[in-house]
Amino acid sequence: MTDKPIVVALDYDNKADALTLIDKLDPAMCRLKIGKEMFTLFGPTLVKDIHNRNFDLFLDLKFHDIPNTVAKAVSAAADLGVWMTNVHASGGLAMMQAAKNALKSHGKDAPLLIAVTVLTSMSDEDLALLGINVPAFEHVLRLAKLTHQAELDGVVCSAQEAKLLKSTFGEDFKLVTPGIRPAGSDAGDQHRIMTPPQAIAVGSDYLVIGRPITKAVDPLAALTAIHQSLQTQV
Numbered sequence: 001m002t003d004k005p006i007v008v009a010l011d012y013d014n015k016a017d018a019l020t021l022i023d024k025l026d027p028a029m030c031r032l033k034i035g036k037e038m039f040t041l042f043g044p045t046l047v048k049d050i051h052n053r054n055f056d057l058f059l060d061l062k063f064h065d066i067p068n069t070v071a072k073a074v075s076a077a078a079d080l081g082v083w084m085t086n087v088h089a090s091g092g093l094a095m096m097q098a099a100k101n102a103l104k105s106h107g108k109d110a111p112l113l114i115a116v117t118v119l120t121s122m123s124d125e126d127l128a129l130l131g132i133n134v135p136a137f138e139h140v141l142r143l144a145k146l147t148h149q150a151e152l153d154g155v156v157c158s159a160q161e162a163k164l165l166k167s168t169f170g171e172d173f174k175l176v177t178p179g180i181r182p183a184g185s186d187a188g189d190q191h192r193i194m195t196p197p198q199a200i201a202v203g204s205d206y207l208v209i210g211r212p213i214t215k216a217v218d219p220l221a222a223l224t225a226i227h228q229s230l231q232t233q234v
């Protein structure tokens, strides 16, 4: 199992609430993620606040635009010193290659760069509405192949595709899996889900977990329970 596989997704509209939770967490137990909501509301200052608390930060902005624009956005994310950032694989090979090239000048300080395949909220039926008439796992595999060809560090996928992707691309290709739900917890808008121990067992490197922790009555207890459920299976 990867060192510190849990990435807590902070989707708050209130910075004080987010910092209250962060101040209860231990950077030795988890990494953090902020996405479009928190970055739009609180910007690079929030990134600094999180870095000052010694957490690795995944800046989940899922860039998807023309290659030149995405390259500049990824470079700006790298300038913030984040641990990981991402683009949409659907932006295509040239876009992903431009993003990767933009990180060359950051050398060893470059963040991990991964690409979103098929959002974990999407089912086969949702894909069919877009004219994609193959099961989600096939489209994930197709986009992961493109991502691998562009020499990115890995993909965002669901844990349901993890076994297939690990056996196809090998151990070094990182699998970052949202749609993680402890047994009995509410799936919400997520479709392709798996429990934390199952996700690790099938090859997920990083488990992105939001509401099962942040909406719990006791978020620290929820995180600790998930952390312990992973330790017992090592």
Ligand SMILES: O=c1ccn([C@@H]2O[C@H](COP(=O)(O)O)[C@@H](O)[C@H]2O)c(=O)[nH]1
Binding pocket: 009, 010, 011, 035, 116, 118, 119, 120, 121, 156, 157, 178, 179, 180, 188, 190, 208, 209, 210, 211, 212
């Ligand atoms: O395919 C994807 C890509 C990103 N996400 C993000 O992960 C978290 C999941 O939060 P939960 O509350 O655990 O559902 C959220 O920030 C999404 O933007 C994803 O879910 N699926």
